[in-house]
Amino acid sequence: MNSRKVVQLFFTTLLIGSISGAIVGFIFDYDILTSGSFANFIVGIIWLLGMSAAFTLISQMGFFAYLTVHRFGLGLFKSQKLWNYVQIVIVAFVIFDLIYLRYIAFAEPGVTIFSYMIMPLLLLAYGLLIAFLKAKDTNKGAFIPALFFIVVVTTIEWVPALTVNDTKWLWLYFTPLIVGNTWQLLILHRLAREPKN
Template sequence: MNSRKVVFLFWSTLLVGSISGGIVGVALNYSLYLNEGLANLFWGVIWALGISAAFSLIAQMGFFAYLTLHRFGLGIFKSVRLWNRIQVIIIAFVLFDLFYLRYAAFAESGESMWSYLIIPVLLFIYGLIVAALKAKATNRQAFIPALFFIIVVTSIEWVPALTANDPKWLWIYFAPLLAANTWQLLVLHRLTGTGADPSIQKKS
């Protein structure tokens, strides 16, 4: 992938993350911004776009970190199947932690644990959809790495908001991360010009 395509990936990801996060940020604070007048709404939109751009940069760092980790994993285990099984185990642990650790840390007395299942379940379903699209566009070996990236890497990037447990910040932080990660994952093979990403091709 040449420098022009790298630049395109950077700016397009920044744009996707900024717009998606900006929309969510404005929607969650719309009444507050609007009640203070159009000038406040304007600066509120600018703030939402700016903070979302920062989160999309985190998503880009996570993406390239995972590409390195994936190659490293393939090099250590010498087997796509074994490395994929390890990734599946990690996915299961992360989904469980998204449920149990948040419940243990933030649940109030008498609060049901089922509400804490919503986030991991929805993230898992979304990850399955994106991974299926990735596998269809490249090859079936891409399914598990794509699922791992969407669930595990996004969750790691989301940790600051998860630990704060502020409902608004959860989604203001999450929207640009998920949008940026999805975009990067689904556009990479188009930029490399191959049927499969060089990061996920089956080793001979």
């Protein structure tokens, strides 16, 4: 992949992630953005785009970090099969932590753990879907790394919002991350396959 394609990946990810985050932010802040002047609306949208762009940059750093970690893991375990098992264990551990640690940190008296299971299980289901699409487009060996990236790397990038436990910030932070991560994962092999100009 040449430098032009890397730049293309960077800017398309930044654009898609920023817009997706701004849309979610607009939904949460609809009353605030539409109740004031037109200038208030414009400044609010610019602020949402800027915040979402920052979160999208985090997703890009996470993507390139994972590409390095993946190569390191393959070299360390000397076998893709063994490295895949390690990744599956880490995915299970992260899903458990997303449920249990958030429950013990934020649950109010009378709230069951089941309400804290919804978000992690939806993330897992989404990760399985994206991993299936990645494997279908490339090869079966891409399934576990794709699942690991969507679940584990997205969760690591999402930690600052998870510790706040505010619904608006959870979604405002999560949307550019998941959109950026999904886009990068599903477009990389297409860019790499394109003939050089």
